[in-house]
Amino acid sequence: MPINKKPHNNISPAVLKKMYITMLRIRRVEEKIGELVRAKEIICPCHLYIGQEAIATGVCSALRKEDYVFSTHRSHGHYIAKGGDINTLMAELYGKITGCSKGRGGSMHITSPDIGFPGSSAIVTGTIPLAVGVGLSFHIREKDNVAVAFFGDGATNEGAFYESLNFAALKKLPVIFVCENNLYSTHMNISKCLSDTRIYKKAEAFKMPGVCIDGNDTIKVFEQAKKAIDFAREGKGPSLLECLTYRWRGHVGPNIDVDKGLRSEKELKSWMAKCPIKRLEAFLMKQDILSKSEKEKISKQINKEIEESLAFAEKGSFPKANELHKYVFAKDLDTKNLGKRI
Amino acid sequence: MRKLSYVKAINEALHQTIEKDKNVFLIGQGVISPWYVGATTVGLVDKFGENRIIDTPVSESGITGAAAGAALTGMRPIVMHPRMDFMYYAMDQIANQIANWHYMFGGQVNVPMTIWGIINRGGEQAAQHSQAIQAMFTHIPGLKVVMPSNPYDAKGLLISAIYDNNPVVFIDDRWLYEITGDVPKEMYTVPIGKGAIRKKGKDVTIVATSWMVQKAIEAGSILQKDGIDAEIIDIRTLKPLDETLIFKSVKKTGRLVVADAAWKTCGVAGEISALVTENIFQSLKAPIKRVTLPDTPAPMSSVLEKAYYIDADNIVKTVKSLI
Incomplete structure (x- = not known):
């Protein structure tokens, strides 16, 4: 179906406000990380999510804690939206032992297993089969949880994407494929790499629902995600959501890539004018869900959280060099109940 | 049993x-x-x-x-x-x-x-x-x-x-x-990371993987008849490798042949060979030899297959070249 233009309904003011806070938290965290990368305080490659906040927020707000989310190299937004701790995120970017991945992963490999965020991966499409596997596990164990795979438009060029859509649809697995179409696969415009740029159409070939959403409209993302999630929970199978959006910064790092001739300033400005946060904020204020004083309070609170996260990161120690080999292998399972060892 | x-x-x-x-x-x-x-x-x-x-x-x-x-x-x-x-x-x-x-x-x-x-x-x-x-x-x-x-x-x-x-x-x-x-009927485990000695011997150590263990056992019998007493190690796990077992045996025999039915270059046999030279070079009385598949794709024609795959004879000949 084409872009869904139906107005929102049935979203409580509390959820709407929480989504606003989450989006602003993602934005401010990413802006701060951008500054720190520019200042060479943070060295590991950071792919910033600024401009795309509505998608992670809209989808994750419709999930339960026990539902799983898989992310990509552009991972911070999904992590925060699923409820990830920004203290341990920041410490991870500094390579500290107190980081969410204990200084072994960095920006592209963050984790929070207790809240259904097993990890993010830097290989394009790499986590899509994993999300299908989580869906398979829920299916085998007859649980009504769902798995979400976030990925970019570039990922739809990989074979594993199609294998995953087919298998999930074939077995009616509870998986939501969320494509964040930000129009660029690193430097390459989508028109240069896809023979048909309507990504949501690919769902048809696998007999699953596919919708195209304005990915800068948080409420629409939430509504469509909720629909797909309910569909999956009922055992009806996967859905593909294509969310149209734009990343304000370059593929990696804090710069905007306009000077490199990779995209035009006009294009960037046109998308900045469609800021998903300003849009939701204006809506909430118009609906009297958010007051001016509350808005200021939220803003201050987030700034405070970020300051605290930096202090937390600062305070943490680096891993010891003699712990290089730690975590190559997990501890073996105790097999004593299985029978004799010889 | x-x-x-x-x-x-x-x-x-x-x-x-x-x-x-x-x-x-x-x-x-x-x-x-x-x-x-x-x-x-x-x-x-x-x-x-x-x-x-x-x-x-x-x-x-x-x-x-x-x-x-x-x-x-x-x-x-x-x-x-x-x-x-x-x-x-x-x-x-x-x-x-x-x-x-x-x-x-x-x-x-x-x-x-x-x-x-x-x-x-x-x-x-x-x-x-x-x-x-x-x-x-x-x-x-x-x-x-x-x-x-x-x-x-x-x-x-x-x-x-x-x-x-x-x-x-x-x-x-x-x-x-x-x-x-x-094979016992009940469930049991064989530990990962532990090799096993299939035949004790004193003249040469043959470390083998999988199918080649069977071929090494055959080779061991043939060699025995010719007066060569080979120790045969079934390495069982390639990673983590039971280096201790290999080193102990080679220290005793002073000679090593590694048999792995896979390609030679950068293969398991090469790795085992390198570990032995790095760690217990002084125990060696002869160069380490590898019995592996040649570095060619698997052929089709049975004549070429015969030339490609390795057998007990290859192990016997290799061991004899060392003693």
Whole structure:
């Protein structure tokens, strides 16, 4: 179906406000990380999510804690939206032992297993089969949880994407494929790499629902995600959501890539004018869900959280060099109940 | 003790683990087809149903990743690849995802899965249906690699692989399937990372993998008749490697031949050879020799196959060149 233009309904003011806070938290965290990368305080490659906040927020707000989310190299937004701790995120970017991945992963490999965020991966499409596997596990164990795979438009060029859509649809697995179409696969415009740029159409070939959403409209993302999630929970199978959006910064790092001739300033400005946060904020204020004083309070609170996260990161120690080999292998399972060892 | 064939030993390990533990399931291309997997999966789908014995489309990357995803939720999947050649399609999932996840996330995430790769060669199957690519997996940090050479170990190592908290690549060779041996009825495990001495000896150490262990045992008998007393080590696990066992033996014999029915360059035999020279060079009385496949793709014509594959004779000749 084409872009869904139906107005929102049935979203409580509390959820709407929480989504606003989450989006602003993602934005401010990413802006701060951008500054720190520019200042060479943070060295590991950071792919910033600024401009795309509505998608992670809209989808994750419709999930339960026990539902799983898989992310990509552009991972911070999904992590925060699923409820990830920004203290341990920041410490991870500094390579500290107190980081969410204990200084072994960095920006592209963050984790929070207790809240259904097993990890993010830097290989394009790499986590899509994993999300299908989580869906398979829920299916085998007859649980009504769902798995979400976030990925970019570039990922739809990989074979594993199609294998995953087919298998999930074939077995009616509870998986939501969320494509964040930000129009660029690193430097390459989508028109240069896809023979048909309507990504949501690919769902048809696998007999699953596919919708195209304005990915800068948080409420629409939430509504469509909720629909797909309910569909999956009922055992009806996967859905593909294509969310149209734009990343304000370059593929990696804090710069905007306009000077490199990779995209035009006009294009960037046109998308900045469609800021998903300003849009939701204006809506909430118009609906009297958010007051001016509350808005200021939220803003201050987030700034405070970020300051605290930096202090937390600062305070943490680096891993010891003699712990290089730690975590190559997990501890073996105790097999004593299985029978004799010889 | 009860005798069982290698193929039946695998079948029994699968039946027992899948029955015992609801988290264990089998998935892969052709898991219900004898044409793909011989008799290893007989009776499984009838007993456990299609929800836990999952025959899949030809989608090695997607399916291997799906098994890994299920492992991330605490299940213990076995993903089967009926020919190792097909596993190249799954290499991203195996090398980039599965092997790395535990380390990359600071030990907080386990991937307790078994990746079962079958070597199915000979019979003029040529270059893309014959490969033994154990070295590829052994190279990658985070993967354990086992290659049982007899029915007892096939059952015990498969059960160990399933219950290990790490991804384990379990490699069997269909040339071993009809070999029979002692196999207890109950569940048991053979420890991963421990080799076994198949014959004690004092003149030369032969370290072998999988099918080549059977050939080394044959070679050992022939050599014995000629007055050469070979010690034969079945290494069983390629990673983590039982270096202690190898070093101890080579210190005693002073000579080493490594037999691995896979390519020579950057192979398992080369690795074992390097470890011995690095650590106990002073114990060696002769150069270390490798008995491996030549560095060519597997040929088709049976005349060429005969020249390509290695046998007990190759081991005998190699040992004799050292003494």
